[in-house]
Amino acid sequence: MTLLAAEKVGRTYRNGGLLGRGGDYKTVLSEVSLSLAAGESLALLGPSGSGKSTLARLLLGLESPSSGRITFRNQPLQGLRGEDWQAFRRAVQVVFQDSLSAVNPRHRVGRIVAEPLRHLTKLNPAQQAARVAEVLELVGLSPEDADKLPGQMSGGQVQRVCIARALAPEPAVIILDEAVSNLDLVMQIQVLDLLASLRRLGTAFVFITHDLRLVPRLCDRVAVLEEGRIVEEQAVTRGFRLSSDAGRRLQEAVLPARPRG
Amino acid sequence: MSAAAGHLRVEGLRIATRRHGQPLELVRGIDLDIRRGQVTALVGASGSGKSLTCLALQGLMPPGVECLDGRVLLDGREVAPATLRGRQVATVMQAPRSAFNPVLTMAAHARETLAARGITGSDAERRILAALAETGLAEPERVLRLHAFQMSGGMLQRMMLALALMSEAPFLLADEPTTDLDLVLQAQVLALIERLAVSRDLGVLLVTHDMGVVARLADHVAVMDHGRIVETGTAADIFASPRAAPTRALVAAHLALYPEEEVAP
Numbered sequence: 380m381t382l383l384a385a386e387k388v389g390r391t392y393r394n395g396g397l398l399g400r401g402g403d404y405k406t407v408l409s410e411v412s413l414s415l416a417a418g419e420s421l422a423l424l425g426p427s428g429s430g431k432s433t434l435a436r437l438l439l440g441l442e443s444p445s446s447g448r449i450t451f452r453n454q455p456l457q458g459l460r461g462e463d464w465q466a467f468r469r470a471v472q473v474v475f476q477d478s479l480s481a482v483n484p485r486h487r488v489g490r491i492v493a494e495p496l497r498h499l500t501k502l503n504p505a506q507q508a509a510r511v512a513e514v515l516e517l518v519g520l521s522p523e524d525a526d527k528l529p530g531q532m533s534g535g536q537v538q539r540v541c542i543a544r545a546l547a548p549e550p551a552v553i554i555l556d557e558a559v560s561n562l563d564l565v566m567q568i569q570v571l572d573l574l575a576s577l578r579r580l581g582t583a584f585v586f587i588t589h590d591l592r593l594v595p596r597l598c599d600r601v602a603v604l605e606e607g608r609i610v611e612e613q614a615v616t617r618g619f620r621l622s623s624d625a626g627r628r629l630q631e632a633v634l635p636a637r638p639r640g
Numbered sequence: 641m642s643a644a645a646g647h648l649r650v651e652g653l654r655i656a657t658r659r660h661g662q663p664l665e666l667v668r669g670i671d672l673d674i675r676r677g678q679v680t681a682l683v684g685a686s687g688s689g690k691s692l693t694c695l696a697l698q699g700l701m702p703p704g705v706e707c708l709d710g711r712v713l714l715d716g717r718e719v720a721p722a723t724l725r726g727r728q729v730a731t732v733m734q735a736p737r738s739a740f741n742p743v744l745t746m747a748a749h750a751r752e753t754l755a756a757r758g759i760t761g762s763d764a765e766r767r768i769l770a771a772l773a774e775t776g777l778a779e780p781e782r783v784l785r786l787h788a789f790q791m792s793g794g795m796l797q798r799m800m801l802a803l804a805l806m807s808e809a810p811f812l813l814a815d816e817p818t819t820d821l822d823l824v825l826q827a828q829v830l831a832l833i834e835r836l837a838v839s840r841d842l843g844v845l846l847v848t849h850d851m852g853v854v855a856r857l858a859d860h861v862a863v864m865d866h867g868r869i870v871e872t873g874t875a876a877d878i879f880a881s882p883r884a885a886p887t888r889a890l891v892a893a894h895l896a897l898y899p900e901e902e903v904a905p
Contacts, residue, residue, distance in 0.1 A: 427793065427822045534686060563686040563849035565893040589822035592852070592897040618900045632827035634852025636898040638875040 381453060382551055382583055383438055383471065384414035388447035390433055390607075407433045408607040410447070417551060420575075420584040422594040422615070424629060425604035431587045434604070435556045438585065439473055469499040472545035476557035478538040482529045488515070488540050489525030495548040514543040518573060535566040542574070552583040559593070571596045591621075591629050603629070644810045645714045645728055648674040648697070648843060653710030655692050655701070655867075666705070667692050668867040676810055676843040679834070681854045681875070683847075683890065684864035690847045693864070694815045697845070698725050724811075726756050730804030732833075734816035736796030740788035746799055747784035753806045771802040775832060794825035801832060805840065812837070815847040830856050851894035855879065863887045 390408040408430045415421055425431050436442050437449055440456050448455045451467045459467050472495070475481045482491050489511050496507045512522035518539040529537050538558065545553045555574070559567040574584065575597050586597050594601055595615055603611040605625035613619060621630050655667035667689040674680050682690050696707055699722030712721045714728060725731075733739045740749060750768040754760065759767065772780035775798040788796060797817060804812055814833060818826035834857055837844050846858060854861055854875060861878045863871040865886035871878070882888045895901060 426824050564851065565685060565849075565889060568893050568896060589824075591823065595899065596897075628824050632823040634827075634850065635855045636852075636895060636901045637879045638855045638858070 380417050381414045382417045382419075382451070383585075384450045384453075385411050385434065385438065385444075386448050386450060387412055388434070388437060388444040388449065390430075390437060390442075391445045406607060408437070408444075411604075411607070411609055412447075413602055413609060413612075415552065415583055415585060418578070418581045418583050419600065420578060420586065420598045422598040422601040423585060423587045423604060424589065424591065424594070424601055425625060426589065426629070429604040429625070430607040431604055432556055435473070435554050435585070435587055438554060439471055440467065465499060469495070469548045470551040471554065472548065472550040472552070473554045473556060474538070474541045474545050474558040476560050478534065478541045478561070479529060481541055482537060484529050486528075487525065488520075488527050488529070488532075491529070491540060492525070492544045492547055495544060499548050510547055511543075514546045515540075517546060517577070518543045535562050535570070538562060538570060539573075542570070546577065546582070550582065552585065554585045554587070556587045557589075558586075560588070560590070567593065568596065589629065591633055595619075644676075646676045646810070646843075647713075647715050648724075648728070648811050649713040649716075650693070650697055651711050651713060653693060653696055654708040655689070655696060655705060655710075656708050657705045665708075666867050667696070669709075670864070670867075670869045672845075672862055672869065674811055674843045674845045677837070677841050678859045679837055679844040679846055679857050680860045680862065681846045681848060681858035682862050682864060683849065683851065683854055684886065685849060685890075688864040689867045690849075690864050691815055694731075694813050694845065694847050697721055697813060698729060698731065699723075724809075726753070726807050726809065728809050729811045729813060730807045730809040732797065732800045732804060732812065732814040732817045734819050736793055736800055736820070737788055739800060740796065742788055744787070745784065746786055746788075746791075749799075749803060750784065750806060753803045757807065767806055768802075771805040772799075774805060774836070775799070775802040776828075777802065792825075793821050794829065797821065797825075797829050798832065801829075801836065805836065810841070811843045811845070813845045813847075816849070817846070818853065819848075819850075833857065851879075851890055852897075855894075863890065 388408055388411045391404045391406045393404055411434060423431050437444050492511045492514060493507045496502050496510060502510060511525055515522050515524055520539055559570050562570060571593055584597060598615050601613050601615055602609050603621060603623050603626040611621060611623035611626050621627055650672050653667055653670050656663050656665045684690050695701060697712060701707055711718050751764055754764040754767060769780050772783060777783050777798050818829050821829060836842060848854060858875045861873060861875050862869050863884060863886055870884040871887045878887060879891060882891045
């Protein structure tokens with residue numbers, strides 16, 4: 380079943396000063412069509428400025444496309460109201476790159492992780508606390524960490540808190556917008572392996588990255604964006620090669636495994 | 641200036657902060673050598689003390705952090721690290737956007753760098769254009785009129801390298817210089833650092849957490865873990881036969897990203 384889809388989506392932004400003078404328009408996405416099946420894990424690759432994060436914001440319903448539409452379980456987002464909109468907000472969660480700026484530094488971890496539960500579910504406070512403890516353990520933290528402030532944790536731990544918050548309302552899909560890029564490489568691999576293990580719960584992922592090395596650890600399929608267009612879609616297999624220009628440039632830029640000579 | 645220095649060394653470096661009123665040592669007595677014409681990688685996990693070591697080499701410390709001990713030697717003579725900045729040592733940092741003054745143009749940054757060496761006027765303008773050309777910044781006249789917010793991360797990192805070249809410092813400290821760039825830009829900037837290290841005979845200290853960057857660029861490697869240097873060696877040795885546990889963990893995690901590569905016996 381198609382969970383989330385972009386249908387011929389375009390997005391333009393207006394350039395120029397705060398007063399909107401000299402109004403030329405910049406096209407960030409054009410004619411992007413992409414679909415994600417339930418439980419699937421898709422990598423969205425592309426160089427900086429190719430439109431990856433804009434597409435993520437559209438898929439999350441944080442902004443609307445200038446043309447085309449985003450659908451959730453075959454319903455266009457624009458038409459969702461009331462409980463349907465609430466169900467969409469609950470089903471599609473996100474983890475951003477900069478975890479420290481994605482949490483309120485004055486809130487304790489328990490409150491941070493419970494936030495989607497307060498707004499998007501009917502759980503009572505005791506049920507919320509139980510769910511918080513459960514997801515903290517799921518991401519390799521301990522239930523006692525609920526009493527900590529983000530400042531008392533390392534960057535990797537705060538990123539786990541953000542993942543726990545995304546998992547809390549039992550979403551159908553989590554969008555990872557460069558969600559591991561700020562971590563050191565060993566930590567990146569640990570977090571990706573953790574996410575891959577969560578796929579047994581049936582969670583789908585959209586993994587936005589520019590680091591091709593990380594893709595096979597989490598994803599079945601890869602789509603390459605270049606200048607706002609999808610230029611390639613491929614299954615991720617052992618030793619897969621990308622064939623589009625942008626894809627080949629990313630593949631050629633992969634750092635060597637070992638020193639030369 | 642006397643003949644350019646060839647060897648920068650830090651000895652017995654100890655750095656501490658206080659947590660809950662107790663002193664907490666973050667760098668616990670390390671020695672590190674940087675030699676001209678070589679790229680030395682300082683590698684380790686987040687929080688292992690890499691960046692603090694890099695700052696101490698410039699006589700800088702973040703608030704609340706104190707350098708307890710250690711000396712910096714230039715060709716065997718002790719020097720005050722703060723006197724090295726912009727003369728013997730140039731830097732490239734991770735977040736290029738916050739490394740530039742947001743209200744100054746690139747031309748103003750470049751003139752300031754050269755004025756610090758007493759170079760102004762037409763001589764300065766000539767050197768600025770030459771440095772921008774050397775780092776591959778196209779249309780240098782246009783770039784010089786830009787502010788940091790008008791430039792991409794890759795352009796800013798090239799500009800930072802251009803400023804480093806203008807200082808004509810023999811040593812370059814590069815703290816995660818490509819971590820914020822996408823893979824294609826990263827490859828370009830690493831190639832540029834490699835080229836400049838050769839053409840200018842620079843001694844480069846490359847701070848990174850990515851063994852792929854080490855494999856790409858480093859001659860020598862020092863592995864840092866919890867404030868100590870746990871292993872040093874040539875890049876080839878570190879990859880072929882890592883000895884210390886933190887080194888083995890770094891190399892294993894890195895090689896796990898290359899399933900098609902044969903794993904070392």
